[in-house]
Amino acid sequence: MSQGLNIKNLQSIKSEYVSGIEDRYLPVNRIKGGLSGADSIGQNRAVKLAELAGYPENIDSLFVYFYKGDSFSLLFLGEDPNRELARYCLLDEFNKYFWPELYELYKHCQSLNKIQMRIREREHRDNRERKSVADDNKSRSGNGFSPQSMLNIANILLSCSSRDRLLENYAEYLISTFGMTKVAIFTSNQKDSFTAVRIGKLTESSLKNKELSAGSQIYNLIMDRKTDAVITLPISDMTSENKSDAFVRGQKYTLMSRIYSNDKVAAVALIGDRADGRAYTETDLVYLAGLSNIAGLALDNIARYDLVEKLSFTDSMTELYNYRYFYKRLSEEIYRAKRYSRELALVIFDIDNFKLINDSYGHQAGDEVLKNLARLVLSSARAIDVVSRYGGEEFCVIMPDTGRDSCEIFIERLRKMIAEHEFVVDKSGQPRFITVSCGGAIYPGDGQTIDRLIYCADMALLEAKSGGRNRSLMWSAAIQERVLKNNNATPNENIPENKDES
Structure with a gap:
């Protein structure tokens, strides 16, 4: 035992054998959670070592210990030549802390192994996609192409779930199939121009921050719907000194292939000469046009998928994230904060006396208040903050990399800003004023789990309301004492555990 335990070497034992050991030993040989009398399975042949899957070999001084916790059972088989571990296991305090911690550490290692397996599976899948693209190219001879090859690349492109993956596969297929010297992909943006996108290892340094802007000859060619999807670029006629045209001339691109999505040009591929001259x-142009059409259909599919995902995570009235996305994102941010040893703030606030607004001015006026409040909060939050509608008139803000002092300043500033804002909720144009009550809590100081952190922020909010509304409070031990006293509860009753969920 002097060398300690190597967690990576811990292995699982089939559950049916553990159940058999529990049934045959515990009724008569249980002492402080372990196996006594014959504390080596080798001495008691009721269960043979050969029956235990993953039993460690070459152990001379075998120590066996069975620990039954509240939510798990653990069978330990290991070498204990000096009977150090056996002596420790006679102490209740040791067993209370050691075995649960060992079990949690083991689960953590198992989780890491699963993550690594998923990463390897993704790498294998990507490699299979690339190999499939390369194999398909071999089916083409001369300037022709195989219908099966087109079907295979169509399946690959249409199965892509992200735009970047789609464009990368598209560009890789063009280069490997036609032996092109270069391919540059530009996508449409909101500024009447097309911006170069990074496509893996294919992106050249010369493409960084490049745009095909409105007013250039190349931009006019892109937007000309009278021409075919794939055309030969008239480089000799592009004499403009525009930066976009000068870039295209300097790079000596030969072809332009447009990808349409939703009846608009979504992306453009500028293609260089063949390496073999x-x-x-x-036939090549027809093949390129067909490939661009397939890429356009794939972009349509991705856009629909993104829209469905957005609708599933968005509150339809305020256009903020909904509770489903909030809970998912809070879980991710807590994991990130734990991994990098950072703090995380959670703010929950709601409108004071919101029912009076609905009763006095109507539910449509209440809806307008919610919409205006959502826009106001978004304008005051940072880009990295996640603003969500928790439900009804209650909202929450996830604030990464934020400690207690910064959170306290934010919620007080938010409260004052809302109280001073003029809300116009009906045709009269008469401004209305509302107030909010805010509660805040910090990971990991106040809560280390999702439910515990929500509980602390929510209790701080309720404390702010009970103290007169239009207040902002951070969670504190004093608040918990008052909550327990008012509810006649014990610290463990109806309160989420503050235990790390790793």
Whole structure:
């Protein structure tokens, strides 16, 4: 035992054998949670070592210990030549802390192994996609192409769930199939221009921050719906000194292939000469056009998927994230904060006396208050903050990398800003004023689990309301004492555990 335990070497034992050991030993040989009398399975042949899957070999001084916790059972088989561990296991205090901690550490290692397996599976899948693209190219001969090859690349493109993956596969297929010297992909943006996108290892340094802007000859060619989807670029006629045109001339691109999505040009591929010097044929242009059409259909699918995902995570009235997304994101942010040893703030606030607004001005006026409040909070939050509608008139803000002092300043500033804001909720144009009560809590100081952190922020909010409304409070031990006293509860009753969920 002087060398300690190597957690990576811990292995699981089949559950049916553990159940058999519990049934045969515990009724007569249980002492402080362990096996006594014959504390080596080798001495008691009721269960043979050969029956235990994963039993460690070459152990001379075998120590066996069975620990039954509240939510798990653990069978330990290991080497204990000096009977150090056996002596410790006679102490209740040791067993109370050691075995549960060992079990949690083991579960953590198992989780890491699963994550690594998923990463390897994703890498294998990506490699299979690339290999499939390369294998398909072999089916083409001369300037022709195989219908099966087109079907295979169509399946690959249409199965992509992200735009970047789609464009990367598209560009890789063009280069490997036609032997192109270069391919640059530009996507449409909100500024009447097309911006170069990074596509894995294919992106050249010369493309960084490049745009095909409105007013250039290349931009006019892109937007010309009278021409085919794939055209030969008239480089000799592009004499403009515009930066976009000068860039295209300098790079000596030969072809342009447009990808349409939702009846608009979503992306453009600028294609260089072939490495072997051969010219592109009419068959090649037809093949490129077909490939661009497939890529356009794939972009449509991705856009629909993104829309469905957005609708599933968005509150339809305020256009903020909904509770489902809030809970998912809070889980991710807590994991990130734990991994990098950082703090995380959670703020929950709701409108004071919101029912009076509905009763006095109507539910449509109440809806307008919620919409205006959502926009106001978004304008005051940072880009990294996550603002969500928790439900009804209650909202929450997840604030990564935020400690107690910063959170306290934020919720007080938020409360004052809302109290001073003029809300116009009906046709009269008469401004209305509302107030909110805010509660805040900090990970890991106040809560280390999702439910515990929500509980602390929510209790701080309720304390702010009970103290007269239009207040902001951070969670504190004093608040918990008052909550327990008012509810006649014990610290463990109806209160989420503050135990790390790793």
